Amino acid sequence: MxxxxxxxxxxxxxxxxxxxxxxxxxxxxxxLSVASEAPGPVKFKLGRSEWILHNDGTFDLISGAIRLRNCRPTIDGQSIFVQNTFMGDSPKGKRIIYELAGNSFVMLDLKIFNGSVSIGIELSNMSRAPFYLAPLGEARVEGVDRFFKQGIGQGGPSGIYDIPTPTAEDWGNTAGEQAWSYDSYLTTGLLSPENETLAFAAYDHYDFTQKSTIYNRPHRKGLYDRYPDKEEIYFETGFVMENIPLKNEFIKLPDIYIVKGNTPFDTLQHIAWNISENMVARKDTKTSYHWNSWYEYQQHFSFDQLKEVLQGFDELKPKIPLQTIQIDDCYCVLGDWLETNERWPRTMEDAAREIFQRGYRAGIWVAPFVVDENSKLFKSHPNWIIRDLDGEPILQHNFRESNLYALDGSHPEVQKYIARVFRTFRKMGFTFYKTAYLEWGLKDSYNIRRYDRDKTSVQILVDVMKIIREEIGAGAYWMASNAPFAPLIGFVDGMRISANVDADWTPGGIGNMFQESYNCQYFNNVFWQNDPDTIFLRNVNNNMSDAENRSIALWDGILGGTVNTSDRFSTLTEAQLDLWRFLQPQDRPQSAxxxxxxxxxxxxxxxxxxxxxxxxxxxxxxxxxxxxxxxxxxxxxxxxxxxxxxxxxxxxxxxxxxxxxxxxxxxxxxxxxxxxxxxxxxxxxxxxxxxxxxxxxxxxxxxxx
CATH class of the missing domain: 2.60.40.1180 (Golgi alpha-mannosidase II)
Structure with missing residues (x-):
């Protein structure tokens, strides 16, 4: 203080x-005027939903004011072609069996529990899975004026959005349109005008990408198509299965659970807790309060500068109880993680020792799927790279005038290499790991060439995540970045939820941070600690005002997720150091x-x-x-x-x-x-x-x- x-x-x-x-x-x-239309704190209550079956094999989901009509399974965006339909009771609700051409079957279990319902699906006598299968498809939506969509991972976009309203417009000589479609992942919500919320989620995300879509079918009438006609809103929820072969021509997918609540935030948080419990999320790790090198030094950080930074920490009085000093992207050619450049000692063990001798966790940045074309790895193992169907390496990104490619996470030798990298860093003394560009390990098996085409991209990514967690140890802190959310639950302790920020308030940087941290708060300290990225307090190399710096710092501090900066503390004023101390988090994770x-x-x-x-x-x-x-x-x-x-x-x-x-x-x-x-x-x-x-x-x- x-x-x-x-x-x-x-x-x-x-x-x-x-x-x-x-x-x-x-x-x-x-x-004083009334602040908002909020009715004051409302005690959270779960509601009841029910399934109604129709003779033609369709079904309704009735949940208070929200109703999904004429639902049916769809495969790759089309209703299944049914030869026979069988309906009856099941141990926990209703069951529908659809017989398809070729003597294959789709079975739905429409279950009812206390506080939720679920829909389960099984496929039999099919040699390959569809690319996308929705057990609840083509549902006509009633009683909904807003929806919550969750982005697939870092950067979203996530949030509550109004159902778009068609407008009268004279299109003239052009064929205008007002069609729209929005995808959501991991969790999805449909909201009524009274704020009743129907939330959808699978409780297991280790095999398939679970996706929901809300969309419209607009019609126009009048001369020049100028007037909106009847418009229907539709909803579907299911799994991306990537046409993988089915063992024994059979598969049972995870149930999709549907929870009704009387408030949006509490309903989504309730379903997030259920996911967290089922996937054994790492939600009890000590809240991270750390320093990282990137936003001050970027790729130019060196061993000598690390020692200067540590010396600056030593001279602070009173001390600041930082837990971790994390070295970011700066120490090697990407891909050659164990071969340092000229700014660092022969191995990173000396750097780890400098850090942990002062009582901090030693942290290291690794992008396990990323490989630079100038790396020894790229030149020595061309068969480790993900390729297109013509056998050509797929360029992922051009960064610092180098082409970057993705390693094939399904290749056994790639898995061994990744294991060796993290095993070696652990032996060096690193106990904090920031892994970036994990999305590069999530490539649909459908349109690429890689070693194993019998697994989904999610299964391959999860295989690698298991390897990393095993090698770094159960007690290591793992921060994920540039990552899809769902498959990493249970593996990581912290997750970047927003786009990269810079020392400038832009819509895509700081603006996205506020958008995503606000709309992902319902799972902060439920799946992991949300990381809204770094805090800027410094005066140099900073295009933001003191008021902007303060807003970002206080916002990050109050949320209850990770708190970190790249500022050199030796350059901060006493007031800036006081603000940083004011942000110190509780050891036990607590959320705003x-x-x-x-x-x-x-x-x-x-x-x-x-x-x-x-x-x-x-x-x-x-x-x-x-x-x-x-x-x-x-x-x-x-x-x-x-x-x-x-x-x-x-x-x-x-x-x-x-x-x-x-x-x-x-x-x-x-x-x-x-x-x-x-x-x-x-x-x-x-x-x-x-x-x-x-x-x-x-x-x-x-x-x-």
Whole structure:
């Protein structure tokens, strides 16, 4: 915490200057407008759903206001061609058996449980799987005005979206269209106007990509097709199976579970917990608070600079309890992971030793599927590269004037090489691993040439993930980047959820970070620790304002995922170091709530509960390019009708009185952090945004001297 406090008068001047935000004068509480259409905290409840079968073999899913009509299985986007249909009861619900041409069969089990339903599917007497199979396909959607789509992995895009509304338009001499289709992975939600939510997910993702799609079938009428006609909305959910051969001409796929809840965030988090339990997610690892080299030094980082950085950490007083120092992409030609370049010693063991001798975890960046055309690996083992059907290597990326290719994860020798790389790094002393470009290991078997064409891309990726986890050990911290989400549950401790950020506020960088961290918070510390990427505090090599730096730092800190930076601490001001200390996370993973998720489209709000203090931290960020002026109700944010409110930060706190509503004015990219207490007790001077008592922590770990 700060060695000296700013005076109260100076702090008030900072408020007036708009550092982070400005507060509108509080009039009579009765004069303030209602903040949002949110009804206040709603106790989460699971709802009931039921299956209804029709004589023609179709079926409905009825779930309150949300209804999926005339559902049927589809293969590769088309309804199955049925010769005979058999319907009846099953031990847990209803069963439909479809006899297809060629004496093959599709069997559906429509099951009912307490709090959910599920749909299971089996294929028999088929030599090969379809490419895409949807047990619930061509479902006509009723009672839905929004949907939640989850991106396949890092960068999304994920979020709650309105069902597009067709508009009248004169297309003139062109054939215009207003058709749309959106894919979602891992979890999907359909939302009613009353916020009833129907969430879909498989609980096992180790064999196939589970995908859902919501789409429309628009029609036009009138001269020049200018008027929208009847428009139907459809939904399907199933598995990408990649035409793999079926052993014994039979396969039973994982069930797809369907959960109905009365609030979107809680419903998706409920189904995420079920996935987490089934796949034994690593959700109890100590929250990562670390430094990485990339955003300060990029590929030019050297062994000498590492020692300078470590020396800077040694000189900090009081100490900062970082856990890990992670070396990023800088030490070799990509692919030749065990052969260092001229900036590093002969092996990376010396670097690991420099780090762990100072009491930190030693971290290393590896991209196991990436190989540079200039590497020895690429030249020595051309048969290890993924190729197209004509036998040509498939170029994945051009980076730093080099062509990059992907290793074939199904090749036994590639698997042995990857095992040797991670085994060697473990022997060197590395206990923190950041693996990048894991998506390159997820290549559909359908249209590429590789060693094993009898497995899906998911199965091959999972095989490699098992190898890596075994080699690094159960106690190592594993951070994944540029990765698909679903197949990595149970393997990794942390996951990058947003696109790369830079020291500049752009829609594709910082904008994407806010979008994805907000919409992926429901599985933070459920599947793993979400990593929103690095925090910038420094003044040099930074195109962002102090207010923007502060908004990003506080947002990352309050969410409860990983907290990391690349800044050289020796260049930071005392105030910047105080802000970094203020972000120190709890050892035990704890997540912020997103109370206005699905209600507010403008701005981001996150709330952190401090049980022992009987208080909450409330962060409001304007991540848009326009100023806003909004009123928030305490009941919506904390569940309490009134709270004692303090303007809060690492500098000091200032009482604003007891309130039921608060009006906030924020300029673009500004933020405000509030402390809301049940009693008129100000936050402790050493309380971090995560709830850590910093002075107590430092004293306990002998870090105050």
């Amino acid at each position: 700060p060695s000296k406090r700013i005076e109260r008068r100076s702090f008030i001047k900072l408020l007036a200057a708009g550092v982070g935000a400005s507060l509108m004068p509080i009039r009579s509480l009765a004069d 709530l997103i109370p206005l998720w699905s209600y507010d489209a403008v701005g981001k709000v996150a709330v952190r509960r401090y049980k022992s203090e009987k208080a909450w931290g409330i962060l409001i960020v304007n991540d848009t390019d326009e100023a806003f002026d909004k009123t928030y109700r305490m009941e919506d944010l904390t569940g309490e009708s009134k709270c004692w409110i303090f303007r809060w930060g690492p500098e000091e706190s200032m009482s604003l009185g007891q309130m039921s509503d608060i009006q906030i004015k924020l300029d673009s990219h500004e933020s405000i952090l509030l402390y809301a207490a049940e009693n008129n007790d100000a936050p402790a001077s050493d309380l971090s945004i995560s709830g850590v008592k910093l002075d107590k922590y430092l004293k306990k770990h002998n870090m105050l001297e």
